Amino acid sequence: MSARSVLYALALIVGSSYVTYTIVSSYPENNTPKKKKNVADLIGNTPMVRIASLSEHTGCEIYAKLEMANPGGSAKDRVALSVIRHFERIGELVPGRGDVLFEGTSGSTGISFAMLCNALGYTAHICLPDDTSNEKLQLLESYGAEIEKVKPASIVDPNQYVNAARKGALQLKNDKTTASNGVFADQFENDNNWRAHYAATGPEIWEQMSHDIDYFVTGSGTGGTIAGCSRFFRTVSNKIRVVLADPQGSGMYNRVKYGVMYDSVEKEGTRRRHQVDTIIEGIGLNRVTHNFLQGEHCIDDAVRVTDEQAVRMARFLSSNDGLFVGSSSSINAVAAVKIAKTAKKGSKIVIIACDSGTRHLSKFWKHALDVNRNITLEEVLH
Numbered sequence: 001m002s003a004r005s006v007l008y009a010l011a012l013i014v015g016s017s018y019v020t021y022t023i024v025s026s027y028p029e030n031n032t033p034k035k036k037k038n039v040a041d042l043i044g045n046t047p048m049v050r051i052a053s054l055s056e057h058t059g060c061e062i063y064a065k066l067e068m069a070n071p072g073g074s075a076k077d078r079v080a081l082s083v084i085r086h087f088e089r090i091g092e093l094v095p096g097r098g099d100v101l102f103e104g105t106s107g108s109t110g111i112s113f114a115m116l117c118n119a120l121g122y123t124a125h126i127c128l129p130d131d132t133s134n135e136k137l138q139l140l141e142s143y144g145a146e147i148e149k150v151k152p153a154s155i156v157d158p159n160q161y162v163n164a165a166r167k168g169a170l171q172l173k174n175d176k177t178t179a180s181n182g183v184f185a186d187q188f189e190n191d192n193n194w195r196a197h198y199a200a201t202g203p204e205i206w207e208q209m210s211h212d213i214d215y216f217v218t219g220s221g222t223g224g225t226i227a228g229c230s231r232f233f234r235t236v237s238n239k240i241r242v243v244l245a246d247p248q249g250s251g252m253y254n255r256v257k258y259g260v261m262y263d264s265v266e267k268e269g270t271r272r273r274h275q276v277d278t279i280i281e282g283i284g285l286n287r288v289t290h291n292f293l294q295g296e297h298c299i300d301d302a303v304r305v306t307d308e309q310a311v312r313m314a315r316f317l318s319s320n321d322g323l324f325v326g327s328s329s330s331i332n333a334v335a336a337v338k339i340a341k342t343a344k345k346g347s348k349i350v351i352i353a354c355d356s357g358t359r360h361l362s363k364f365w366k367h368a369l370d371v372n373r374n375i376t377l378e379e380v381l382h
């Protein structure tokens with residue numbers, strides 16, 4: 001063997017052991033999650049990530065709690081599990097008896113229930129508005145959930161999707177020809193919703209941020225996340241400011257700022273949809289829910305975000321940080337930047353990233369694709 005090929009062989013050996021060493025030494029032995037017995041045990045303990053682009057542009061430290069990392073793809077897994085466990089404790093749900101869980105939901109919660117019902121021995125029956133995005137419908141179908149589509153309507157309408165779910169559960173409960181029971185999950189009014197976030201989401205954020213948070217920013221759909229987290233934060237710190245991020249067309253912003261549930265579209269009568277006049281899914285409402293009320297006293301401020309700002313922010317985060325988020329996460333990110341503009345430099349701001357952009361490809365992300373991928377943060381906020 002020539003001296004040259006000996007040198008080459010040596011270089012190969014050293015090189016490959018370096019690669020092996022790098023892989024082995026970077027393997028997070030102590031943090032490797034233990035094996036779990038089913039999908040329910042995979043819920044929670046979601047990652048926290050710094051959003052580098054927003055942090056560097058604003059001089060604040062902006063972090064996202066990646067709830068999309070739950071096995072069903074959103075924060076709603078926590079709520080669905082909490083609700084099911086409650087029904088099991090009181091004997092209303094028994095695995096293998098043919099019990100059916102009914103819920104009225106425009107998507108995420110239904111997917112979490114569909115997943116968990118399959119894993120835990122129940123059937124999920126989901127009532128939803130007939131304009132729900134295709135990818136959510138397809139996911140529900142893939143899980144094999146029973147799907148009931150209804151026309152978008154006001155909550156006072158008996159055929160509104162939440163009321164349709166309540167009616168279905170009652171019918172099965174009262175049906176004497178079967179041993180199967182029907183339960184109505186009722187995520188808007190169910191106490192086990194905010195309690196799931198009080199017990200786990202809030203404490204996880206607190207630990208992940210090493211007990212150092214200045215602002216917590218999220219939207220409100222049922223109100224469970226903001227109520228549960230903010231109530232927990234009040235037990236550990238009086239410095240954290242909780243800020244509601246609200247989409248256009250929602251009355252929550254005025255409720256937090258001025259104590260009145262009102263949006264100008266109500267006066268003008270120009271709504272595109274019955275509930276809230278926005279393309280954002282999952283947040284924004286024009287009524288006060290039980291879950292929101294449980295934490296309302298802990299909410300300090302509100303920021304309003306337009307659909308256009310949210311669409312542009314989604315594109316910005318994807319292009320600059322590789323973060324592919326859904327519409328409500330994008331609203332939260334815009335609100336965080338607005339807060340950072342007046343906050344003390346270096347302030348720590350945490351947002352909830354409730355779900356991924358994959359849930360929103362056919363609606364919200366269709367608009368986001370039209371945005372120039374080199375858009376600046378100033379243009380996002382314009």
Ligand SMILES: Cc1ncc(COP(=O)(O)O)c(C=O)c1O
Nearest residue numbers: 108221222223224225282328354
């Ligand atoms: C995508 C998405 N983001 C945010 C929320 C709001 O969470 P909460 O219901 O806890 O207020 C929801 C609620 O359904 C949602 O589906």
